[in-house]
Structures are given as structure tokens and as C-alpha cells.
Amino acid sequence: MQNNIPLSLYVHIPWCVKKCPYCDFNSHEKDSSFDEKKYVEALLADLEDEYEHCQQRTLSSIFFGGGTPSLFSADAIHTVINHARQLFKFNDIEITLEANPGTFEQEKFNAFRQAGVNRLSIGIQSFNQEHLESLGRIHDSKQALSAIETAKLAGFENINLDLMFGLPQQSIQQALDDVKTACAFDVPHISHYQLTIEENTYFHKHTPVLPETDLLWEMQTQCQDLLADNAYQQYEISAYAKKDKHCLHNYNYWLFGDYIGIGAGAHGKLSTIDNKDQSLKIIRRWKHRQPRQYIDKTLSGNAVSGEGILKRQDIVFEFLLNALRLKTGSDIKTFKKHTGLDFYYLENAVKNVDPELLIIDKDTIATTDRGFLFLNEILEKLV
Ligand SMILES: C[S@@+](CC[C@H](N)C(=O)[O-])C[C@H]1O[C@@H](n2cnc3c(N)ncnc32)[C@H](O)[C@@H]1O
Numbered sequence: 001m002q003n004n005i006p007l008s009l010y011v012h013i014p015w016c017v018k019k020c021p022y023c024d025f026n027s028h029e030k031d032s033s034f035d036e037k038k039y040v041e042a043l044l045a046d047l048e049d050e051y052e053h054c055q056q057r058t059l060s061s062i063f064f065g066g067g068t069p070s071l072f073s074a075d076a077i078h079t080v081i082n083h084a085r086q087l088f089k090f091n092d093i094e095i096t097l098e099a100n101p102g103t104f105e106q107e108k109f110n111a112f113r114q115a116g117v118n119r120l121s122i123g124i125q126s127f128n129q130e131h132l133e134s135l136g137r138i139h140d141s142k143q144a145l146s147a148i149e150t151a152k153l154a155g156f157e158n159i160n161l162d163l164m165f166g167l168p169q170q171s172i173q174q175a176l177d178d179v180k181t182a183c184a185f186d187v188p189h190i191s192h193y194q195l196t197i198e199e200n201t202y203f204h205k206h207t208p209v210l211p212e213t214d215l216l217w218e219m220q221t222q223c224q225d226l227l228a229d230n231a232y233q234q235y236e237i238s239a240y241a242k243k244d245k246h247c248l249h250n251y252n253y254w255l256f257g258d259y260i261g262i263g264a265g266a267h268g269k270l271s272t273i274d275n276k277d278q279s280l281k282i283i284r285r286w287k288h289r290q291p292r293q294y295i296d297k298t299l300s301g302n303a304v305s306g307e308g309i310l311k312r313q314d315i316v317f318e319f320l321l322n323a324l325r326l327k328t329g330s331d332i333k334t335f336k337k338h339t340g341l342d343f344y345y346l347e348n349a350v351k352n353v354d355p356e357l358l359i360i361d362k363d364t365i366a367t368t369d370r371g372f373l374f375l376n377e378i379l380e381k382l383v
Pocket residue numbers: 022023024025065066067068098099100101122123124125162163164193194195196197198
């Protein structure tokens with residue numbers, strides 16, 4: 001049987017100009033390990049290996065994430081997109097590139113557009129100079145503004161702006177000012193993340209003074225209202241979009257679609273359908289984390305660092321972990337198609353969850369408005 005679960009491609013670019021003190025992503029300061037040419041060679045080899053597991057399938061999105069993909073040349077990005085185009089069918093494809101305002105040059109962004117990138121995700125974080133400094137960002141507030149102009153001049157219409165709130169010493173008014181400035185650009189998508197202190201970061205060891213819980217709650221609520229007033233609908237915990245402008249790539253993750261992950265530390269999820277009994281098997285596969293090791297291992301034919309088949313209870317849990325982040329949850333047809341499981345397993349997994357927090361029937365599973373605010377309480381009650 002033909003596998004028609006949507007398929008996305010994630011490409012990880014693991015270098016940044018400088019490591020931000022709050023960041024726990026697999027990103028490394030651009031040092032002697034930086035080797036664009038060899039890394040692209042490794043990405044192509046990695047993609048070819050992955051292709052063996054999903055021949056004949058159509059790609060619905062590509063996401064260049066990081067790290068700072070905009071550190072790479074447009075030629076490098078073009079080479080990867082072209083190779084994907086040679087291997088896979090493309091269908092109305094969304095191709096996103098994450099960009100840091102400290103790396104914007106008009107010519108380069110024109111060339112990214114030419115290379116096939118049709119969506120930019122710009123890591124603004126804040127427009128406030130003091131907050132940018134406290135976050136250790138490489139860009140200033142002027143560059144934050146001009147990056148958006150540069151992107152528009154290069155012909156990008158589909159733009160996301162990443163903002164963070166709950167910043168050191170941030171007042172509600174300052175958080176609102178950031179949202180207001182972002183809304184004024186009238187981009188289709190805004191991501192609004194609460195700053196979290198992650199282990200193994202500089203901020204974990206030297207934690208700055210952050211807004212108190214009550215203040216944070218008020219800040220988030222007021223920012224949400226301001227986003228709604230500007231026609232940005234919240235469709236996921238941190239994602240807000242104008243009508244029909246949600247991120248297709250992330251939507252596919254949240255609905256437990258398939259994705260290939262290539263690049264240092266990237267992981268993927270692929271389902272295969274057994275021709276004999278039509279049963280579905282889901283495989284997770286991940287790649288070597290350190291950039292140099294990834295390049296060396298991949299170029300000697302060994303990109304994969306580990307893999308495993310998901311067990312039934314993990315499938316249901318992972319499905320819920322993702323789908324319940326969406327405000328509208330998931331329909332049951334999608335659950336069945338993307339997990340290969342009967343409704344019974346889903347119903348059983350949520351049987352201890354308070355019905356005030358979650359709605360489940362033969363058609364849909366979704367949090368209630370209250371459940372959306374207390375997702376952790378739901379997850380704790382899963383069987
Ligand atoms: C993978 S990062 C890459 C974006 C790009 N490198 C940049 O920083 O401009 C994606 C986004 O995650 C968010 N992020 C990273 N660390 C975070 C943290 N500790 N708490 C909240 N949001 C975070 C930031 O908004 C960032 O833009």
C-alpha cells in the first residue's frame with residue numbers, strides 16, 4: 001500500500017557566530033570545525049541514505065534549522081535543495097530557513113530566495129537594545145528592524161519572527177512593545193516563546209533575575225490579547241499566525257507526520273507499511289551530534305548514531321505530546337493514519353484525564369481551553 005503520510009525534511013546547520021547564554025540547541029561557535037564544503041557533502045550523502053527508506057514519496061516541506069543556517073552561503077543551501085529535488089517529488093513545497101539578524105546582507109538573502117527558500121524565520125528575540133544585550137545577542141535593535149526590511153526587499157512574503165518574553169528585568173510594557181513592533185511589520189507568523197532556563201547553559205549557572213510567575217502570567221496574557229487584536233490566531237503553545245498562514249513544517253511534526261532529519265544531531269521519524277498485513281512500523285533514527293564527528297562518520301558511510309522502533313505505548317504518548325500542543329488538537333482519522341493504531345488505544349491512554357481538561361470523541365481529540373493552559377497536568381495523567 002502507498003504510504004501517503006506527509007513527509008518533511010529537516011536540515012540541521014550546527015554553527016553560530018557566538019553561543020547565546022540561554023541556548024541549549026546543538027549549536028557551536030564557528031571555530032576550526034566549520035567546514036561548509038565538507039558539511040554539504042555529508043548532508044548530501046546523509047540524504048541519499050535516508051532516501052533509501054522512503055523512495056517514491058513526496059516532500060511537503062524542508063526546514064533549515066540551527067544553529068544559524070543563514071551563516072551558510074546561498075550556494076550551499078541551493079545545492080541541498082537541488083539534491084532533494086532530484087531525489088523526491090515536491091508538492092507545493094514550503095522551504096524555511098532560520099536566519100539571525102546579525103547575518104543579513106541584501107545580496108545573500110536575494111540569493112537564498114533564488115535558491116528556492118520561500119519562508120524565512122528570523123530570530124529577532126527582542127527589539128529592545130538592553131534586552132538584546134542581556135541575551136548576549138550578536139545583533140542590535142537597529143539590525144533587528146533592518147533584517148525584516150531586507151527580507152521583504154528580497155521578495156520574502158512568508159516570514160516568521162521569533163520573539164522571547166519573560167526576559168531579565170522585563171516589564172509587561174516592554175514585552176508588549178516588542179509584540180507591537182513585530183505586528184507593525186504585518187508578517188504572516190509570529191512565534192512567542194517564554195525564556196526558559198535550560199540545563200547546560202550559561203544562564204543555568206549564572207541565572208539572571210527573571211520576572212515572577214504572576215507577572216509572567218499577566219505578561220503572556222496581555223501579549224496574547226495584543227496578538228489577537230492584530231489578527232494573529234494562537235494555534236499552538238508558542239505559535240501565532242494570520243489566517244491559513246501556520247507553519248506547514250511544524251504542523252506536520254505536531255500531527256505526528258513523518259520527517260527525515262539530516263545533519264549533526266538531527267533525528268527523524270519514518271513510518272513504513274508492511275505490504276503483507278498493512279501494519280505500520282515507526283522508526284526513529286538520529287545522527288552523530290558533534291559537527292566534526294558527523295562529517296567524518298557520514299563521509300565514511302556511517303551517518304546514523306542510533307535507531308529504534310517505537311513501541312505502541314510510546315507511539316500513543318508521543319502522538320499526544322505533539323497533537324495536544326495544537327489548539328484544535330487532531331482528528332481521529334489522522335491519529336489512525338499516522339500511528340496505525342485503533343481509537344481504543346487513544347481512549348485508553350487518556351482515561352484518567354479530567355474531562356474538564358480534554359475532549360475526546362469518535363472524531364476529535366483536543367484540550368479544552370482550560371486544558372490548553374495546563375497541558376502538563378494532562379500529560380501526567382496519561383496511561
Ligand atoms: C533554534 S533557535 C534558532 C534561531 C537562530 N539561531 C537565532 O537564534 O536567531 C529558534 C528559536 O528558539 C528560541 N529559543 C532558543 N532558546 C530558547 C530558550 N532557552 N527559551 C525560549 N526560547 C528559546 C529563540 O526564539 C530562537 O529564535
